Amino acid sequence: MQFTKAEEYGVFGVLYLAEKDSSLVTPLSEISEAQGIPEKFLAKIFQSLSKAGIVRSHRGVRGGFTLSKKANEITIKEILETIQGPYHLMKCVSSMSECDRSEKINGYCALRELLVIAEKQLVDVFEGHTLADLLAWQRANQIPH
Amino acid sequence: MQFTKAEEYGVFGVLYLAEKDSSLVTPLSEISEAQGIPEKFLAKIFQSLSKAGIVRSHRGVRGGFTLSKKANEITIKEILETIQGPYHLMKCVSSMSECDRSEKINGYCALRELLVIAEKQLVDVFEGHTLADLLAWQRANQIPH
DNA sequence: TTCTTCGGCTTTTGTAAACTGCACTAGCAG
DNA sequence: CTGCTAGTGCAGTTTACAAAAGCCGAAGAA
Numbered sequence: 147m148q149f150t151k152a153e154e155y156g157v158f159g160v161l162y163l164a165e166k167d168s169s170l171v172t173p174l175s176e177i178s179e180a181q182g183i184p185e186k187f188l189a190k191i192f193q194s195l196s197k198a199g200i201v202r203s204h205r206g207v208r209g210g211f212t213l214s215k216k217a218n219e220i221t222i223k224e225i226l227e228t229i230q231g232p233y234h235l236m237k238c239v240s241s242m243s244e245c246d247r248s249e250k251i252n253g254y255c256a257l258r259e260l261l262v263i264a265e266k267q268l269v270d271v272f273e274g275h276t277l278a279d280l281l282a283w284q285r286a287n288q289i290p291h
Numbered sequence: 292m293q294f295t296k297a298e299e300y301g302v303f304g305v306l307y308l309a310e311k312d313s314s315l316v317t318p319l320s321e322i323s324e325a326q327g328i329p330e331k332f333l334a335k336i337f338q339s340l341s342k343a344g345i346v347r348s349h350r351g352v353r354g355g356f357t358l359s360k361k362a363n364e365i366t367i368k369e370i371l372e373t374i375q376g377p378y379h380l381m382k383c384v385s386s387m388s389e390c391d392r393s394e395k396i397n398g399y400c401a402l403r404e405l406l407v408i409a410e411k412q413l414v415d416v417f418e419g420h421t422l423a424d425l426l427a428w429q430r431a432n433q434i435p436h
Numbered sequence: 437t438t439c440t441t442c443g444g445c446t447t448t449t450g451t452a453a454a455c456t457g458c459a460c461t462a463g464c465a466g
Numbered sequence: 467c468t469g470c471t472a473g474t475g476c477a478g479t480t481t482a483c484a485a486a487a488g489c490c491g492a493a494g495a496a
C-alpha cells in the first residue's frame with residue numbers, strides 16, 4: 147500500500163526537467179546528482195518514460211533528456227502508470243478471473259466492489275493533476291532569496 | 292501500491308463473522324477453511340483485531356471469535372488500519388521529518404502535497420463504508436437457490 | 437485434569453523492490 | 467574518421483518485507 151521508489155524517483159526526475167527551460171538537454175548524471183537518485187536506477191526509469199513519449203532522449207556528447215510535451219500536458223497518472231503499470235489495490239480489481247475467491251461466494255466479491263470505488267478516487271486525483279500543477283505549487287512555496 | 296494478503300484476509304474473516312448470527316462463536320479453523328486462509332496467519336490477524344476491540348475472542352472448548360460491535364459500527368478503515376497500521380502512499384506523508392528530500396528543495400515537496408490529497412480520498416471511502424455495507428452488497432448479489 | 441482453542445513469539449520461505457554492472461550503440465565534436 | 471560521451475538493453479545481486487509455518491504456553495469449558 148505504498149508507492150515504490152521507482153515511482154517517486156520518476157516524478158522527481160521529470161519534475162526536475164520541468165523546472166528548467168524546456169529546450170535545455172539535461173543528462174541523467176545531473177538529475178541523478180541533484181535529486182539524490184542512483185543513476186543506473188534512474189536510467190531504467192527514464193527508459194520507460196522515453197518509450198512512453200513523456201521524455202525525449204538525446205544521445206551523444208552533451209546529450210540527455212528533455213520533456214517531450216508541455217508540463218501541463220503530462221498528468222501524474224501517466225507518469226505513474228508508465229513506471230509501474232496500472233496500479234490496482236487488489237489483483238482482482240482489474241479482472242474478475244484473477245480472483246481465486248470469487249467462485250466460493252457465488253462469483254461476487256463485496257471487497258472488490260469497494261476497492262473499485264476507492265481506486266476510482268485515487269486515479270481521479272492523479273489524472274486531474276499535471277506536472278505543471280506540481281511545478282506551480284513548488285514555485286509558490288519556494289523561499290525567495 | 293497494493294493491499295497485503297493480511298488486509299484481504301482480515302476483511303474476509305470479519306465479513307464471515309458478520310454473515311452469521313452475532314451470538315454464534317466461530318472458531319478460527321472454520322473461518323480459515325471456509326475462506327481458504329492459512330489458519331496460523333489468520334490467527335495473527337485476528338489477534339490484532341481482538342486487541343483493537345473489533346472482534347472478541349473466546350477461549351477453551353467451543354471457543355472462537357465473535358464481532359464485538361454491530362456490523363454497521365465497524366468501518367473498513369478501522370479494520371485495515373488495525374491490521375496494517377496507518378497506510379501512507381509515501382513515508383513522508385505522515386511526518387515531514389521522514390522525508391530525506393525535503394531540505395534540498397526548501398523544505399517543500401510538491402509530490403507530498405498531491406499524495407496528501409490522494410490519501411484523503413482513499414481514507415474517505417474506507418471510512419465511509421462499514422461491514423454492514425459490504426454485507427448488504429453481498430446479500431443483494433447472492434444468487435438465490 | 438484433560439482437551440480445546442486462542443496468545444505470543446520465533447523462524448523459515450518466497451517474492452518483488454531496489455540497486456549494480458557490463459557490453460553495446462548512437463551521435464556529436466574536432 | 468577517430469574518439470569520447472551519454473543513452474540502451476539486459477543480466478545479475480542484494481535487500482527487505484510479506485506470507486506462512488512452528489512451537490510452547492495460557493485460558494477456559496466439560
